[in-house]
Amino acid sequence: MNWLLAAIGVWLAGGVGALLFASSATWATRIGVASVVLGSVAGMVPVLSTLFGGPVLEFQAAWAIPSGSFSLGLDGLSAFFLLPTLVVGSLAAIYGGEYLLSYRNTKNIGMPWFLYNWLMAGMAVVFLSRNALLFMMGWEIMTLSAAFLVFFDDAKGNVRTAGWMYLVASHIAMEFLLVLFIMLGQEAGSLDFAGFAGVSRSAWLSGFLFVCAVVGFGTKAGIMPFHIWLPEAHPAAPSHVSAVMSALLLKTGVYGLLRTLTFLGHYQEWWGWVLMGIGLTSALLGILFALAQSDLKRLLAYSSVENIGIIFIGIGIGVLGVSRGSAALATLGFCGALLHAINHSMAKGMLFLNAGCILHATGTRRINLLGGLSKRMPLEGGTFLVGALALCALPPMNGFLSEFWIYLGAYRMRGIPGSGVVMPSLVLLAGLALVGGFAAVAFSKAFGGAYLGQPRQPEPQHFHRPGWAMRGPLLALALICLLLVPALPWAATLTVPMVQALTGFEGREILEQISSVQTSLWPLAIFAGFLLSLAGTLAGIRWAVLRGRKIGAGTTWGCGYAAPTRRMQYSATSFSQPLAGFFALILQGRKTEEKADGFFPRSASQSNSIPDLYLEKIYRPLFLWIDSRLIRWRWIQHGRIQAYILYITLTLLFLLTWKLW
């Protein structure tokens, strides 16, 4: 545990150091990046040891705050979520070092590095803390530092809106977490996690606690319908921060939900249905909104909603399995969810960094203006393809291996004891199949639009070719995705202690289930090898056949049209239009059009946008209504500090009399 404490210390100190040296952008960057990487390497030692069957670590110290102690712990679940945090966190930091330097003349570089380091520390505290108060402190540090990182480019109006939405959403969600922890703590008599699990509660109460956890942690995870902050905040943040938010910050919500499940004990069946329901809605609507986006980072952000949805489906299947006493189903669900979380961290982290490279190089995120980048940035193109394949869950990539568990879970659901599982199984299977198809649309649009074909507008004059500090992390994460293919079938056994903690089944039973799935996973990994060697053979055949022949070069066939231009290419929006049109009822795209008028029109324009359904139909009207009700109390908040101090004094006096009375 000392290693991890040291890591947190390094991050906290490094952040302050970067702030102190903020006057020199170079030194602030050096200190900021070095402390992130140093802390991550230090933290890796115990995380790996615990993950590979080492002892569960505990650390306790007394602190002045009542009810509970300053206690940290590192068990399998914590280590499982910390591992990608350390890997993606440090790679994104290396990337950010170069990325942020382009702002050196306009921005204070020390500040983002302070925030980034504290964000790492906050996430680590969230994963490690075994005391609710400590957890909430880490949670708040994490939320605030992420929010202020989103505000980095605050000259832009949409960035301010995005950061504001994130702050508001996070803090509304936090109220639910406060209720959850206070109620748990009241029953147990202490805010230490250790006491939470043993308490017996009524079904109503644990159901209520479950709902609080789903709303509170689900908002952080970006699950629908609490996701609205996500597609705004992820694109607005600097790209390495988007990567961290999408790959890691969302997972703190997943972790929180899983950790809370371990406190709640007896799972009720309806929890599973709720999780599957919101998971499937998120997956389907998330990817549907993703494929309709024309902003690359927004597309990736919505795809995160989809993947979190898939993870929630897995958790739901697991909860259902536990409540029906089926170890097989429980293992499939939880194990699939955990593995999918790690795959999504790696692939989505990489894709956001990749989008940052595109933004850095061309200055735009609009897919309709991009194109042909794979000729200028082949490494970026190749790694994007790897990430896209992984997130479309296409074989042989790692994403397929984890979605496979969830598919198996959906198939096997009908075999479990009890009734009423047939229709859900049907809906899940159809939904997952649709999600797979839509993901292929979204990612062929993103990859094809940005990297293939020709640039859709004249090349920008300043094409900033990303340097190795930016390309290296891409390559590393793509390699990790590839290495996970042979590693996942084997690594599945590492999840036994976590699944055991979540399900309460015996380790032997879980291991049995995992190894029965492994008999399918091994052939899948072998098939990946087959695919590679077969493709290699075919490439060899092609090479042998073409050897010595003439390889000509020409223009693309355009039905004989002699003067094609790059602007005649099919645009990314047109590419997804048929499906977007088919689901127009859900997507409700907005079109503003200036029609060409007269014989010699001066100008004509058209712009499309896909506003978020929940934001437009639920949240905006709701908040406007609240606003209109509360406006008459506005005079309370007027900006005079003296009066605010008076408010505080009056509140304290009131509390004092209440307590004494």
Next chain:
Amino acid sequence: MIFGSILPLLLALCLSPLMLGIINKTKAFFAGRQGPPWFQTYYDLRKLLGKDAVYSVTTTWLFRAGPIVGLAAVILATFLVPMGSRPALFGFEGDLVLFAYLLGLMRFFTVLAALDTGSSFEGMGASREVQFSALAEPALFLGLAALAGENHSISLTGVLAGTGPWTWSASGSMVALVLLSFFIVFLAENARIPVDDPNTHLELTMIHEVMVLDHGGPDFAFILYGAALKMWVLGTLLIELAMPVRTGNAWVDTACFLLGMAALAVVVGVVESSMARLRLLRVPQLLVAAGALSALAFIVELI
């Protein structure tokens, strides 16, 4: 024994181009023409393999990789499909997910290769292809799930080996529904009428053919052969359901299976001769209907 399980693969690799020949002969018969020779596809493949290659300057390595990965994926899918009473070369629990996703991989790379040319025609074709296949996916999955439930197995070998004449008598309505749904999926995935017209000469109306406009020479040979194999593997699913002959003699079963495949080709030819292609806006409705049929089969299977 080893020969027995390798035979389905060999037959698929050798005979799949013949199906196109049978279809074209059938269409020629209805049109009162002589038609191309039975083995025309083989001649085409040989001719294409002997050609030089020309690439658009817009394209990158992906354009060259597309046909290779596509063919590799569909050959792997062939490994998973049993034939007659012979088991597949490979089978494991859950391989039907892999089967569907391998076809998805093939499609993904074809689409990317099409987008790599920067042509608006190919972009249009790719756009339609991803739309229709996304809508066809649930039909395939639910149909397979219904069969999996019937046979208590989630591997293709288990599903199809468990199917026999007894399945028709025990749950005929379920198999009939799945069969109908799979037939629509078969036509859509293989770019046949009424979803797509392989003989059209107008780029604006094409789907699959327009995506591969720019491919030529050996690359196009790979694509053509891959398409033939895809038709074979999806056809195998249909025939195994429609006429599961299980005499106990593997050779008789195999012969019946091959007759079935020929009959399927004739049916496709008859469909193409007797009806026109649907308007593109109607195609999604057809595919959703296929999905609904599969869903119905899934429910019927439980009653």
